[in-house]
Amino acid sequence: MALLQIAEPGQSTAPHQHRLAVGIDLGTTNSLVATVRSGQASTLADDQDRSILPSVVRYTADKEVVVGHQAQDQAITDPHNTIVSVKRLMGRAVQDLKTLSQHLPYQFVADDSSVPRIKTVAGDFSAVEVSAEILKTLKVRAEKSLGGDLVGAVITVPAYFDDAQRQATKDAARLAGLNVLRLLNEPTAAAVAYGLDSGEEGVVAIYDLGGGTFDVSILRLNKGVFEVLSTGGDSALGGDDFDLAIAEWIMTEAGITELTSSLNRQIISAACSAKESLTELDTVTISLDLDSGKRQLELTKLKFNKLVDSLITKTLTSCRRALRDAGIEKQDIKNIVMVGGSTRVPAVRERVAEFFNTEPLVNIDPDKVVAIGASLQADILAGNNQDGDLLLLDVIPLSLGIETMGGLSEKIIHRNTPIPVTRAQDFTTYKDGQTALAVHVVQGERELVSDCRSLARFELRGIPPMVAGAARIRVTYQVDADGLLSVSSREETSGVEASVVVKPSYGLSDNEIEGMLRDSMDHAEYDMEARKLREEQVEADRVIEAIDAALIADGERLLSAEERQQIDKSRSRLTEVRKAGKAEDIKQAVNELEKTCESYIARRMNQSIHDAMAGHKIDEYISDK
Amino acid sequence: MSDLFSKNYFEIFNLPASFDVDINLLTSVYRNLQKEVHPDRFVSSGERQSRMAVQMASLINQAFDTLKSPVSRAHYLLKLAGMDIDHEQDTSMDMSFLMEQIELREQIESVRSHSDPLSEVDRLLKQVKEQMKTVMQSFAAAYQQKSFDNAHELSRKMQFLNKNIQELDDVAVAIEDELLD
Numbered sequence: 001m002a003l004l005q006i007a008e009p010g011q012s013t014a015p016h017q018h019r020l021a022v023g024i025d026l027g028t029t030n031s032l033v034a035t036v037r038s039g040q041a042s043t044l045a046d047d048q049d050r051s052i053l054p055s056v057v058r059y060t061a062d063k064e065v066v067v068g069h070q071a072q073d074q075a076i077t078d079p080h081n082t083i084v085s086v087k088r089l090m091g092r093a094v095q096d097l098k099t100l101s102q103h104l105p106y107q108f109v110a111d112d113s114s115v116p117r118i119k120t121v122a123g124d125f126s127a128v129e130v131s132a133e134i135l136k137t138l139k140v141r142a143e144k145s146l147g148g149d150l151v152g153a154v155i156t157v158p159a160y161f162d163d164a165q166r167q168a169t170k171d172a173a174r175l176a177g178l179n180v181l182r183l184l185n186e187p188t189a190a191a192v193a194y195g196l197d198s199g200e201e202g203v204v205a206i207y208d209l210g211g212g213t214f215d216v217s218i219l220r221l222n223k224g225v226f227e228v229l230s231t232g233g234d235s236a237l238g239g240d241d242f243d244l245a246i247a248e249w250i251m252t253e254a255g256i257t258e259l260t261s262s263l264n265r266q267i268i269s270a271a272c273s274a275k276e277s278l279t280e281l282d283t284v285t286i287s288l289d290l291d292s293g294k295r296q297l298e299l300t301k302l303k304f305n306k307l308v309d310s311l312i313t314k315t316l317t318s319c320r321r322a323l324r325d326a327g328i329e330k331q332d333i334k335n336i337v338m339v340g341g342s343t344r345v346p347a348v349r350e351r352v353a354e355f356f357n358t359e360p361l362v363n364i365d366p367d368k369v370v371a372i373g374a375s376l377q378a379d380i381l382a383g384n385n386q387d388g389d390l391l392l393l394d395v396i397p398l399s400l401g402i403e404t405m406g407g408l409s410e411k412i413i414h415r416n417t418p419i420p421v422t423r424a425q426d427f428t429t430y431k432d433g434q435t436a437l438a439v440h441v442v443q444g445e446r447e448l449v450s451d452c453r454s455l456a457r458f459e460l461r462g463i464p465p466m467v468a469g470a471a472r473i474r475v476t477y478q479v480d481a482d483g484l485l486s487v488s489s490r491e492e493t494s495g496v497e498a499s500v501v502v503k504p505s506y507g508l509s510d511n512e513i514e515g516m517l518r519d520s521m522d523h524a525e526y527d528m529e530a531r532k533l534r535e536e537q538v539e540a541d542r543v544i545e546a547i548d549a550a551l552i553a554d555g556e557r558l559l560s561a562e563e564r565q566q567i568d569k570s571r572s573r574l575t576e577v578r579k580a581g582k583a584e585d586i587k588q589a590v591n592e593l594e595k596t597c598e599s600y601i602a603r604r605m606n607q608s609i610h611d612a613m614a615g616h617k618i619d620e621y622i623s624d625k
Numbered sequence: 626m627s628d629l630f631s632k633n634y635f636e637i638f639n640l641p642a643s644f645d646v647d648i649n650l651l652t653s654v655y656r657n658l659q660k661e662v663h664p665d666r667f668v669s670s671g672e673r674q675s676r677m678a679v680q681m682a683s684l685i686n687q688a689f690d691t692l693k694s695p696v697s698r699a700h701y702l703l704k705l706a707g708m709d710i711d712h713e714q715d716t717s718m719d720m721s722f723l724m725e726q727i728e729l730r731e732q733i734e735s736v737r738s739h740s741d742p743l744s745e746v747d748r749l750l751k752q753v754k755e756q757m758k759t760v761m762q763s764f765a766a767a768y769q770q771k772s773f774d775n776a777h778e779l780s781r782k783m784q785f786l787n788k789n790i791q792e793l794d795d796v797a798v799a800i801e802d803e804l805l806d
Binding site: 151152181182222223225227317320321324377380381382383391392393417418419420421422478480481539542543546590594595597598601602605606608609612613 | 628629639654656657658659660661662663664665668669670671672673674677678679680681682683684686687689690794798801802
């Protein structure tokens with residue numbers, strides 16, 4: 001029998017223990033979860049061996065929540081309580097839905113919150129809550145098939161998602177009890193799945209046409225670095241629109257003028273299967289069961305191509321803009337990777353091939369490629385693949401600006417700027433003694449604020465009273481690696497930190513999310529305190545482990561004896577407090593340890609930059625040319 | 626070993642402060658630096674470490690963005706030389722250049738009425754890019770000779786020309802869209 005290995009108290013028992021992390025493709029039509037096992041990425045299937053989970057959630061009168069295939073089967077019979085394509089509603093406000101909702105069978109409840117809720121027999125639910133149900137189902141599936149708790153997940157979003165849509169996705173994950181390692185852009189995920197697989201170098205285009213969104217990204221692949229040069233698209237254009245185009249044709253042909261929710265679902269479902277059949281066939285017969293009797297219609301591929309022609313043209317216009325933003329000519333594109341179920345439509349493939357003058361690649365299942373790519377990044381972010389030479393450098397898809405005089409948007413961060421990014425801007429007061437200032441942040445390319453998406457309004461308060469124009473208020477906008485914005489500000493002449501109260505224009509407040517968490521936990525007799533404690537303990541372990549690893553690596557070299565003593569003191573204080581088990585105390589001790597280590601951490605990072613520059617070999621430069 | 630935040634953009638990439646930059650070298654160093662500091666490397670290393678990574682990665686991104694494009698690189702070089710160009714009062718420009726600009730603007734505005742608008746755009750683009758090349762060469766020389774006032778005027782010309790290029794690109798895209806619809 002082998003001897004048992006016992007670690008020193010406080011040290012991680014198994015430094016190379018495999019941490020369970022997954023990649024989740026939270027799609028408009030379908031969702032998937034994937035993970036890396038023994039170096040191989042694969043999607044995880046349910047107990048009936050199905051990888052795809054339809055993104056459909058049904059709420060029943062006895063408060064049961066049904067997700068996936070079973071819910072999808074009820075979509076026609078119970079349209080009001082069965083939510084499909086909820087991704088289209090993420091980060092959207094009540095007024096946004098007016099244009100969308102003609103096609104949606106749901107009733108929306110507009111209450112005090114800026115977030116619309118869908119009325120169902122089981123109560124009113126926001127898009128974030130509905131999405132959280134899908135994520136929960138995938139989480140349970142993953143934990144069951146991997147046999148343990150997940151340390152985290154990489155969740156994909158359309159590259160063209162704006163800040164509100166990204167924040168909503170992150171909120172849904174939080175509600176589902178998932179630790180989000182990173183929000184990853186879908187085309188970037190596809191590029192990772194494809195590029196790591198083939199060892200490809202050079203410039204590639206990812207054409208991603210999903211159920212409800214279209215994205216195009218131009219990336220440069222170089223020795224494991226995936227550098228996004230530009231991204232473009234339309235967060236409200238996808239295969240659903242192909243279905244709608246057919247549905248409208250059906251209504252005209254069949255002379256249908258009045259639509260019930262159930263008939264609407266029937267027509268859309270018939271349109272969707274006609275579209276799928278036309279991938280293989282040249283003609284398809286559509287059968288309808290109307291009040292006036294049964295009705296049959298013939299749809300040819302030629303007619304279908306005409307119906308969707310302008311939609312495909314729209315995607316190619318985005319492609320052209322992305323190329324221009326990247327400063328890349330069509331002929332520089334080495335390969336085009338097709339992603340998303342809608343790229344199965346032959347007309348899409350043909351027109352993309354014609355546009356780029358290259359046959360697009362379809363060798364990875366377009367339904368799975370995004371989840372696979374996300375799982376590869378999750379594996380690295382969770383620390384399982386330390387040697388993995390993978391780095392994703394992404395960009396912000398839409399410009400960020402602030403409202404100026406006359407309702408114009410002044411751009412602060414331009415689209416396709418690499419993230420993370422920080423920009424500072426100075427403001428001054430225009431009245432004597434002015435102590436507050438209002439700022440409106442918008443996202444979009446148009447000049448008029450009214451044509452852009454409103455992200456947040458905030459007020460700077462506590463500016464010391466001065467004569468007009470004397471104050472210098474520096475507002476700092478930061479977009480992190482998830483593409484999410486945060487704002488901070490400071491009055492420079494006095495050093496006063498003006499407080500920033502950001503009110504998201506469309507989104508759930510922290511209180512609302514806390515409330516939802518509490519509600520959803522009620523049934524499970526969940527204890528908020530216990531949850532908080534566990535979160536803090538996990539965080540404490542994480543910080544201790546990171547510090548220990550750092551100290552082993554270069555503690556001797558970079559720290560004086562006195563500094564080392566300080567760190568050891570804070571560290572043992574944290575291990576003590578962690579055992580005592582009070583969430584607040586742990587949080588404080590973690591903070592204390594991190595503060596003690598701050599200059600050490602900075603020194604380490606500067607050292608690694610220094611080493612990287614010194615190790616920069618001449619031959620690398622030459623081979624890049 | 627010095628602190629990243631105390632370096633200027635050229636020092637960050639270990640490059641001499643000059644207008645001529647080897648873009649391949651810049652890009653290669655950029656990638657290697659991001660491999661060290663990108664927040665993805667510090668996902669589970671605590672909040673302060675992540676924050677620092679975000680700050681460092683942002684700085685490197687900003688430095689890269691600035692040096693990559695000739696127009697912003699020229700602007701930054703003048704700042705390094707101590708010119709207060711963010712609050713500039715002096716916007717004088719030689720008369721012949723301004724006349725050329727007026728003429729060019731008229732040509733851009735009337736592109737659409739041209740018999741073959743897309744090739745007219747191409748012709749103008751070629752012309753502006755040629756001019757840009759000449760101005761850039763003059764800037765590099767002026768900067769090297771520390772003739773900063775002269776360099777400053779040339780950098781303003783670069784901004785004008787850059788705007789022309791953007792406008793022409795926009796026109797081209799608009800025309801292409803109309804032709805496709």
